[in-house]
Structures are given as structure tokens and as C-alpha cells.
Amino acid sequence: MKTVFHSPDPLRLIPDSERLKLLEKNQEKEFKKGSLIFPEGKQANGVYSLRTGKAKLVTTDSQGRVQIIHLARPGDLMGYRGVLGGDSFSCAAQAIEASTVVFIPKTDFLHLLDKHPTFSHAIIQLLTSELRRTEHHLAGLARKHVKSRLAETLLELSETYGFEEDGQTLAVTLTREEFAALVGTATETVIRLLHDMQEQQALKIEGRKLCLTNLNLLKQLAAE
Amino acid sequence: MKTVFHSPDPLRLIPDSERLKLLEKNQEKEFKKGSLIFPEGKQANGVYSLRTGKAKLVTTDSQGRVQIIHLARPGDLMGYRGVLGGDSFSCAAQAIEASTVVFIPKTDFLHLLDKHPTFSHAIIQLLTSELRRTEHHLAGLARKHVKSRLAETLLELSETYGFEEDGQTLAVTLTREEFAALVGTATETVIRLLHDMQEQQALKIEGRKLCLTNLNLLKQLAAE
DNA sequence: CGTCTTCTTGAATTCCTTCAATACATGTGG
DNA sequence: CCACATGTATTGAAGGAATTCAAGAAGACG
Numbered sequence: 001m002k003t004v005f006h007s008p009d010p011l012r013l014i015p016d017s018e019r020l021k022l023l024e025k026n027q028e029k030e031f032k033k034g035s036l037i038f039p040e041g042k043q044a045n046g047v048y049s050l051r052t053g054k055a056k057l058v059t060t061d062s063q064g065r066v067q068i069i070h071l072a073r074p075g076d077l078m079g080y081r082g083v084l085g086g087d088s089f090s091c092a093a094q095a096i097e098a099s100t101v102v103f104i105p106k107t108d109f110l111h112l113l114d115k116h117p118t119f120s121h122a123i124i125q126l127l128t129s130e131l132r133r134t135e136h137h138l139a140g141l142a143r144k145h146v147k148s149r150l151a152e153t154l155l156e157l158s159e160t161y162g163f164e165e166d167g168q169t170l171a172v173t174l175t176r177e178e179f180a181a182l183v184g185t186a187t188e189t190v191i192r193l194l195h196d197m198q199e200q201q202a203l204k205i206e207g208r209k210l211c212l213t214n215l216n217l218l219k220q221l222a223a224e
Numbered sequence: 225m226k227t228v229f230h231s232p233d234p235l236r237l238i239p240d241s242e243r244l245k246l247l248e249k250n251q252e253k254e255f256k257k258g259s260l261i262f263p264e265g266k267q268a269n270g271v272y273s274l275r276t277g278k279a280k281l282v283t284t285d286s287q288g289r290v291q292i293i294h295l296a297r298p299g300d301l302m303g304y305r306g307v308l309g310g311d312s313f314s315c316a317a318q319a320i321e322a323s324t325v326v327f328i329p330k331t332d333f334l335h336l337l338d339k340h341p342t343f344s345h346a347i348i349q350l351l352t353s354e355l356r357r358t359e360h361h362l363a364g365l366a367r368k369h370v371k372s373r374l375a376e377t378l379l380e381l382s383e384t385y386g387f388e389e390d391g392q393t394l395a396v397t398l399t400r401e402e403f404a405a406l407v408g409t410a411t412e413t414v415i416r417l418l419h420d421m422q423e424q425q426a427l428k429i430e431g432r433k434l435c436l437t438n439l440n441l442l443k444q445l446a447a448e
Numbered sequence: 449c450g451t452c453t454t455c456t457t458g459a460a461t462t463c464c465t466t467c468a469a470t471a472c473a474t475g476t477g478g
Numbered sequence: 479c480c481a482c483a484t485g486t487a488t489t490g491a492a493g494g495a496a497t498t499c500a501a502g503a504a505g506a507c508g
Contacts, residue, residue: 059363062447067363085352090359113348120344124337127351128309134358135314139283139291141365142408146464176487184366186465191488207473208486223286370496400455410497415456431505432454 009049009075010122018116022108028100031055037078037093037101044082044089046105050074053099054161054172057091058181068182070130071096071160071172077126083109096172144224146185147193151221153183154203158212166211173208197221233273233299234346238336246332252324255279261302261317261325268306268313270329274298277323278385278396281315282405292406294354295320295384295396301350307333320396368448370409371417375445377407378427382436390435397432421445 028051031037037048040059050072057070057078069091072078082089083106113120140149154170161171176194180187194210197203202218204211212218238246252275255261261272264283274296281294281302293315296302306313307330337344364373378394385395400418404411418434421427426442428435436442 059359061363061367063367065367067366069359069362081352081356084348085356090356113345114341117338120348121337124308124344124348124351127348127355128305131351131355131358132305132309132314134355134362135283135293138293138358138362138365139285141362142291143285143287143289175485187486188466188488189464192464195488399453411454412456412498413496416496419456 010077010119010126018112022104023102026103026105026108028102031095031099031101033095033097035095037095037099038089040089040092042089044079044087044106046103047080047083047109048078048093049102049104050076050078051100051102054096055093055099055101056096056178057093059091066181067184068178069134071157071182073160080109080123080126096174096178141184146183146189147196148222148224149183149185150179150190150193151197151202151218153179154210154212155215155218155222158215163212168211168213169206170210170212175208234301234343234350238340238343242336242340246328247326250327250329250332252326255319255323255325257319257321259319261319261323262313264313264316266313268303268311268330270327271304271307271333272302272317273326273328274300274302275324275326278320279317279323279325280320280402281317283315290405291408292402293358295381295406297384304333304347304350320398320402365408370407370413371420372446372448373407373409374403374414374417375421375426375442377403378434378436379439379442379446382439387436392435392437393430394434394436399432 031053037055052074055072055078056068057072058066058068060066072093078093078101079089113123140152144152157170157172157174163169164171174182176190177187179190179194183190194203194205197218198205200217200221202212202214202221204213255277261279276298279296279300279302280292281296282290282292284290296317302317302325303313305315337347364376368376381394381396381398387393388395398406400414401411403414403418407414418427418429421442422429424441424445426436426438426445428437
């Protein structure tokens with residue numbers, strides 16, 4: 001049973017003319033690696049469409065502990081929960097690498113929802129698949145050991161962002177700290193477990209580049 | 225900052241005539257305490273609307289570990305993820321106490337989505353608030369100690385199901401095992417921590433009845 | 449009234465975190 | 479382009495939180 005977590009770019013589902021108008025009116029903005037696209041708690045005046053690059057959605061709690069909620073890739077909408085649900089962003093968005101983003105004002109977004117059934121269907125699809133993905137994560141977090149969760153995270157990263165030309169090296173490079181915030185553990189634990197997995201020949205560490213040399217073993221580890 | 229997690233009954237947002245037709249055509253079915261409303265993995269031919277009673281949505285992993293994903297109360301739709309996303313239910317639904325449920329066939333449900341913008345908006349709202357709730361849970365699960373999570377769970381239960389006439393006793397009675405499956409821990413840990421909290425005067429244990437005598441203290445524990 | 453489920457308690461162990469100290473990398477300004 | 483500053487990675491050791499196993503007590507339910 002394979003779970004597919006990713007939906008297509010919802011913007012692709014509105015008529016070309018309208019999309020072009022939208023992308024023209026709201027021009028792309030560039031974000032350098034590490035820069036903040038929008039902060040947690042800010043009033044949600046619109047949604048953001050990631051056009052190129054990679055970004056993370058993160059929450060920080062009162063104790064300063066950081067949790068990565070979602071990793072976005074081109075085509076993904078960010079911040080729609082803030083617009084649809086409350087009135088402020090429940091998480092911050094930050095560029096993992098240099099990225100371009102289009103801002104879509106709330107009124108335009110809600111207008112799209114109203115006027116384009118295919119768009120609103122796509123949003124429902126998107127929300128549903130997000131919900132599934134998050135629930136799946138939740139269940140894993142509650143029941144699995146850190147090593148399993150880390151293995152699973154590596155596999156998910158490969159599905160989200162794919163591999164480099166060699167077909168093995170993950171196309172994202174995250175810091176150990178980011179892995180920790182994604183898996184829900186301490187940085188040191190990530191380091192130790194990655195080395196564990198390397199000893200088991202499940203992967204090869206080349207600095208921040210990770211080579212998933214044995215996907216089957218990783219799947220096995222993820223299932224434990 | 226108070227987070228509101230619950231949405232109104234989406235069925236209330238379609239015209240009376242149509243709702244009556246729907247509820248008439250698909251008559252209510254009764255479920256005894258503990259009985260299965262629908263199983264995980266079953267092909268999703270429709271959604272279920274909980275009319276009276278209480279139910280839990282659970283996933284079970286390959287190792288037999290159980291996780292409660294959601295607790296439903298009257299008005300809640302169950303199984304919509306299966307209908308909207310994939311084609312099978314990603315979790316099972318089970319009655320916590322005697323409940324009545326209306327089954328809404330997939331075609332009817334999708335028809336409602338198509339024809340009633342207010343309904344599809346309500347579904348979007350529902351999905352969004354669910355997503356927020358689940359993400360909030362996720363972040364807590366990853367970062368907080370079991371005691372905090374348990375305290376938070378107690379508070380959420382009070383919001384979902386409310387109190388008995390005394391204004392303190394939770395209106396749901398769950399087994400320790402169910403608490404464990406909700407919080408993501410072992411049954412024994414739940415027992416020990418509940419007794420801990422009783423010593424701290426945060427609550428009073430009367431068998432399966434829990435009296436939340438000090439909400440502020442519980443909130444404080446939940447925040448740690 | 450007896451059976452079965454649920455609850456409770458203790459003890460041993462495992463997993464993970466935390467702290468601290470050192471090595472390595474990365475990027476920036478001179 | 480080098481040197482330094484800063485951020486990131488690594489390793490060890492100690493401690494703590496939670497799990498697991500086991501066994502007995504209490505409660506629910508027919």
C-alpha cells in the first residue's frame with residue numbers, strides 16, 4: 001500500500017487567462033536561503049505560491065522548540081490555513097534554498113474559490129491529502145522509535161524532492177538540526193542514528209549530502 | 225490565545241428540504257458501545273454523520289499499536305478523507321458509547337459538494353480546522369513530555385464533550401488504554417501520571433470518571 | 449457469583465536527552 | 479584569496495523519562 005501525499009499545483013486548475021493575470025499582477029518575489037517568507041502569527045492577508053526552490057513551514061513553541069510541519073516544493077500553496085481557518089498564520093515559512101514566491105491576496109484567493117469549482121475541488125483535495133499526511137505523521141510520532149521516524153523522513157524527502165542525477169543522493173540538503181525539527185528529536189540523536197544507518201549500509205553520509213543506497217533497508221527500518 | 229478546533233455540523237448548511245430527504249432516505253443506524261462503525265482499509269462508499277453518541281477514529285499499525293486520531297461528537301462527519309482523498313478509509317470508526325449514525329453515499333456527498341457552495345465551504349472549513357488541530361497535536365507530540373500531553377488531552381476532552389452537571393466531571397469516560405492511544409504512550413504511564421496529577425490536586429480520580437478540579441493547573445501542566 | 453476486562457504497582461531496562469567539549473565547515477570581510 | 483568568526487557537526491558521559499514485563503487487585507458485566 002503506497003500512500004501518495006502530494007497534490008498538483010492548484011493554480012494550474014484555473015483558466016490560463018486568469019492565472020496569467022494573477023501571476024502578472026502579483027509578481028514573483030525572491031527569497032535567499034534561510035530568509036523568512038512569512039512569520040508565524042502574522043495576520044494572513046493572502047496565500048503564497050512557491051514557484052521555484054524549497055521552503056519549510058515551522059512552528060516554534062513558547063520554550064523555543066522548533067517543529068517543521070511541512071516541506072514545500074514548487075507548486076505548493078503556503079499559508080492557506082491562515083486564510084481559510086483563522087486570520088493569522090499558524091506557522092512561519094522559511095526558504096531552505098533560494099526560492100521565488102508569488103503572493104496571492106486573500107480576496108483574489110477567496111474569489112478563485114468561489115468562481116472556480118475545479119479550483120475549490122483542488123483545494124479540498126489538497127487539504128485532504130495534507131490531513132492524511134499529517135495524521136500519518138502523528139501516528140508514527142506517537143508510536144515509533146526515532147530511528148524509524150528518521151528512516152521514514154528520509155524516504156519522504158526522496159518522494160518530495162527526488163534525487164540528484166545519480167539516483168541516490170537526496171536532492172535536498174538539510175542541516176542535522178532541521179532533521180531533528182522534522183523528526184521531533186535532538187540534533188545529537190539525528191547524528192548518532194544517521195551514523196548507525198550508515199554502519200548498517202542503509203545510506204552513505206557525505207557531509208550534508210545523503211546517499212540512500214539501500215531503499216529497501218530504509219523501508220524496513222521505517223516500518224519497525 | 226485560544227484555539228477553536230470544532231466546526232459546526234456541515235449538514236446544517238444545506239437547505240432543509242434536501243437535508244430531510246437525505247436523512248430520510250438514509251435512515252439512522254444504531255451502534256452499541258464498542259461496536260465498529262466502519263473498519264480501516266475498507267472501500268469508502270460514503271461518509272458517516274454521527275447524530276448522537278460518541279465515537280473514536282483509530283488507526284492500527286502493522287505491529288498492532290493503536291492510535292486514536294480523532295474523537296467525534298454529534299454533527300461530526302466521519303470518513304470524508306476516504307471519500308475525498310483515496311478510495312479507502314485511512315482509519316476505523318468505533319462507538320465509544322451507544323451512538324446513532326447516518327450513512328451518506330459517496331454520490332450524494334459529492335453531489336452536495338458540487339451543488340451547494342455553502343456546503344463545500346463548510347467542508348473546506350472543516351478540513352482546515354482539522355488540519356490545524358492535527359498539526360497542533362503533531363507539534364505537541366514531538367516536543368512535549370507525556371504529562372503535558374495528557375493534561376492537554378484532558379482539556380481538549382472537556383472542550384469536545386463538556387462536563388457533567390457538576391461542571392467538573394468529564395462527560396466522556398475513556399479507559400486508561402484509550403487515553404494511552406490518544407496521548408501516544410503506554411497504559412501504565414497514563415495511570416501513573418493521572419495519579420501524579422491527583423497528588424498535585426489538578427484532578428480527582430473516581431474510577432473512570434475524572435473530575436478536573438483545577439483547570440488552571442492543568443493548563444499550566446499542558447504548557448510545560 | 450464467577451469470569452473477564454481493566455487497573456494498579458514495582459522493578460529492570462531501554463531509549464533518548466542534555467550538557468560539555470572539540471572538530472569541522474562555511475561564509476564573510478579585509 | 480586568506481583568516482577569522484560563526485554556525486554546524488561530532489563524540490562522550492551522565493541522567494532522566496518512559497517502556498516493558500510481570501503479577502496481583504479491583505471493577506464491570508453477564
